Amino acid sequence: MDLAALKRDWTGFEFDTAEFEVTEQQMLDFAISCGETEARFTDPSHEDFRAPTTFTAKFSGRRMLPEEFPQLSRRGFDAGKCVEALAPVRAGDRLTGTSTIHDIFEKTGRSGTMIFIVHRMEFRNQSDEVVSIVDWRMVQQP
Amino acid sequence: MSARSFDDVSFGDDLEEMKTDVSLDRIKRFTGAAGMTFERFTNHEAARKEGLPGAIVPGIMSQGILAAMIHRWAPGSTIVKIDTVFRAPLLVDSDPVCRGVVTDMNKADRTVEVDLTIVNEANETRVLGTATVRLEG
Numbered sequence: 497m498d499l500a501a502l503k504r505d506w507t508g509f510e511f512d513t514a515e516f517e518v519t520e521q522q523m524l525d526f527a528i529s530c531g532e533t534e535a536r537f538t539d540p541s542h543e544d545f546r547a548p549t550t551f552t553a554k555f556s557g558r559r560m561l562p563e564e565f566p567q568l569s570r571r572g573f574d575a576g577k578c579v580e581a582l583a584p585v586r587a588g589d590r591l592t593g594t595s596t597i598h599d600i601f602e603k604t605g606r607s608g609t610m611i612f613i614v615h616r617m618e619f620r621n622q623s624d625e626v627v628s629i630v631d632w633r634m635v636q637q638p
Numbered sequence: 639m640s641a642r643s644f645d646d647v648s649f650g651d652d653l654e655e656m657k658t659d660v661s662l663d664r665i666k667r668f669t670g671a672a673g674m675t676f677e678r679f680t681n682h683e684a685a686r687k688e689g690l691p692g693a694i695v696p697g698i699m700s701q702g703i704l705a706a707m708i709h710r711w712a713p714g715s716t717i718v719k720i721d722t723v724f725r726a727p728l729l730v731d732s733d734p735v736c737r738g739v740v741t742d743m744n745k746a747d748r749t750v751e752v753d754l755t756i757v758n759e760a761n762e763t764r765v766l767g768t769a770t771v772r773l774e775g
Contacts, residue, residue: 525671529664530702531656534709549705549717553698554672574697576767578721631721
């Protein structure tokens with residue numbers, strides 16, 4: 497497998513758009529089950545009631561990878577997520593998530609070589625404001 | 639709860655350790671909110687059939703738990719960015735502990751960097767990460 501070619505051909509490739517509705521109950525259940533105690537996350541009557549910081553990490557698009565993306569292995573796993581919070585997410589927001597391949601890189605460890613594919617979802621609200629960016633690192637072992 | 643200001647914090651400060659509830663009931667509430675349907679999160683037997691030692695806590699829930707620890711330490715703070723690595727499975731119905739330590743401070747934008755971990759009963763790291771947190775004051 498030619499990692500340089502894979503990176504050159506796919507980095508920055510946009511492959512999916514999906515819409516998500518944010519409900520008060522989802523926000524509350526997410527916050528309380530994670531142990532949030534501040535009223536801005538747990539009390540809908542609070543003047544600044546908002547979704548917890550990492551809330552958008554729960555959304556996934558229709559595809560994990562582009563349709564034509566080469567199959568590197570039969571199984572992969574979720575190695576981690578990075579959430580950048582840019583603006584509050586509120587109950588009733590309609591978010592549009594756009595997926596791109598943000599990065600592809602290789603690491604070698606005790607279990608051999610692993611390919612990391614970073615799937616980025618950028619979320620915009622109904623006012624076209626970017627509210628959150630989520631990078632999902634998927635690992636595949638060729 | 640009172641806000642923790644930037645000037646209250648020093649390099650190397652430990653966040654208050656937080657024990658967290660990862661009981662099956664709590665996980666089911668989370669997976670319901672997150673729209674996750676995989677039984678490996680909510681059914682020990684199904685998880686064992688997949689080769690896991692038991693049901694596992696979803697990675698994004700571990701991330702949310704670490705964010706909650708930061709908010710308890712610094713009420714009113716803003717987590718600008720949080721990056722977590724799901725290093726090894728964290729088991730449902732286990733008794734994990736969350737920890738954090740301030741590893742950098744940026745006076746210009748009133749932010750601190752915090753290293754984060756979740757360990758199991760054997761003190762083995764299951765989840766680790768970093769966060770950039772903006773403090774008021």
